[in-house]
Amino acid sequence: MTRTAVVTGIGVVAPGGIGREAFWECLAEGRTATRTITLFDPAEFRSRIAAEADFDPHAAGLTHQEIRRMDRASQFAVVSAREAVADSGLDTGETAAERIGVAIGSAVGCTMSLEEEYRVLSDSGRLRLLDHAYGTPHLYGHMVPSTIAVEVARDVGAEGEVSLVSTGCTSGLDAVARGAQMITGGTADIAVAGATDAPLSPITSACFDAIKATSPNNGDPEHASRPFDADRDGFVLGEGAAVLVLEEREAALRRGARIYAEIAGFANRSNAFHMTGLKPDGREMAEAIRVALGRARMAPDDVDYINAHGSGTKQNDRHETAAFKRALGDRAYRVPVSSIKSMVGHSLGAIGSIEVAACALALERQVAPPTANLYTADPECDLDYVPRTAREHGMDAVLSVGSGFGGFQSAMLLRRSAA
Known part of the structure; x- marks a missing residue:
């Protein structure tokens, strides 16, 4: 089984x-x-x-x-x-x-x-x-x-x-x-x-x-x-x-438990590049996303919301934007993306689990959290980042990603669980 x-x-x-x-x-x-x-x-x-x-x-x-x-x-x-x-x-x-x-x-x-x-x-x-x-x-x-x-x-x-x-x-x-x-x-x-x-x-x-x-x-x-x-x-x-x-x-x-979400797929990669630097093409994060989708038996069009790493550094945000486009193609332009670090900061190792908790709650409540403080569009970051206000949004599957010093890149997919 x-x-x-x-x-x-x-x-x-x-x-x-x-x-x-x-x-x-x-x-x-x-x-x-x-x-x-x-x-x-x-x-x-x-x-x-x-x-x-x-x-x-x-x-x-x-x-x-x-x-x-x-x-x-x-x-x-x-x-x-x-x-x-x-x-x-x-x-x-x-x-x-x-x-x-x-x-x-x-x-x-x-x-x-x-x-x-x-x-x-x-x-x-x-x-x-x-x-x-x-x-x-x-x-x-x-x-x-x-x-x-x-x-x-x-x-x-x-x-x-x-x-x-x-x-x-x-x-x-x-x-x-x-x-x-x-x-x-x-x-x-x-x-x-x-x-x-x-x-x-x-x-x-x-x-x-x-x-x-x-x-x-x-x-x-x-x-x-x-x-x-x-x-x-x-x-x-x-x-x-x-x-x-x-x-x-x-x-x-x-046992009749309430199920917030299934852990549908996961993958991680290393960029083997630099202790703190990121390549602008986002290739390693895109590869983690691609493999996680495969393990979940999901296609890019199945992703309804992306919880970004979204640290607020120029190189991270460019890197992630490129990774989403590379991994999801046209779907990247049609799916809401947001960073809760805009509200709760970057708690280093803890933030990934805090973001998974946010994703599970977002799935349950069908609401995409916002990216607070997003007022001025960056031409290099041209996706739908849910600026400032949470959005009611139907979703069956969400993607959460993380990027860490040392070159770590991780991607996890959560989806609603059918009864």
Whole structure:
């Protein structure tokens, strides 16, 4: 029997809304969540803006010990996983623990805790040799990114395959794909899959400042993230997490579960070109899209909406536009395309899973989220980017793509599941 992975639960922690419904409301309203950074003093940096999540770990249900043990990225992941499991209606205790798998993506792991521990151990950089006596007992866990996946597995009672996927900014897409592979390959009956990142710290800002990748539009944070706009000047950092519950389709139908979407096809490629650069022809992303379509047994005309990577850098937006035309032909001009990074920023490894969550909700609600802040057309970006206002739009299948430093290119197709 062919096994199909379906989404039956969604949990989200994101700028603009904590929880699935608040997140969708932010997107549907076209509301931007970018602002001047408050998590640290950004005065010394070129880019002093970000999309922060208004996250209170106590209000989110975490205990004092969990908060002490877990980095902010782990906290996001666990809270999102709890919401996703509750949304699915599953009692994970009724499934054999070894048949529950976990796949969590993260690009930068426990960055905030590691930077804070370095600050303490070095006495704010005064000491060249770090004084280990001041280190938290949880420091080793912060240094090992797989700790994040372990925390989720512990929380949901998973004793099957547990993995941490770290492929830069495609980590979220790739982790959801790994979870789907557990289902289709028969190694799990339930997969808890998604991604998280909490990168808003001085070291992250310094790194992106150095390559001038982030927007310096500090005077107007709300309009700084402008994917596909002629006046765009870089991306805006973000943070957050999204976790999905994936099940085998027939099992989900038998228990009467609500199915948001099927994971229809996935592929990834590398451009083997440059650590941060992209070729303008979009060939590698187009190839990932082409292969994903083939695996889904779909044609370009079957794609009804594209969730773009849409970071807001000039080279990314040109690269993606070319890739859509190359992979979809004339269909690229007739299908809505949008970037939710215009509203929730770029949360590095987490954003791919946040975008998959947005796609699943878009399919359920038949609404294409907008590209906020798109006012001035760029002649090189000449597709239908759903400027500023969400659009009611009939759709049976959506395409979500990701592009990451290191040359990673990923494409995933989701479609509505027939009863």
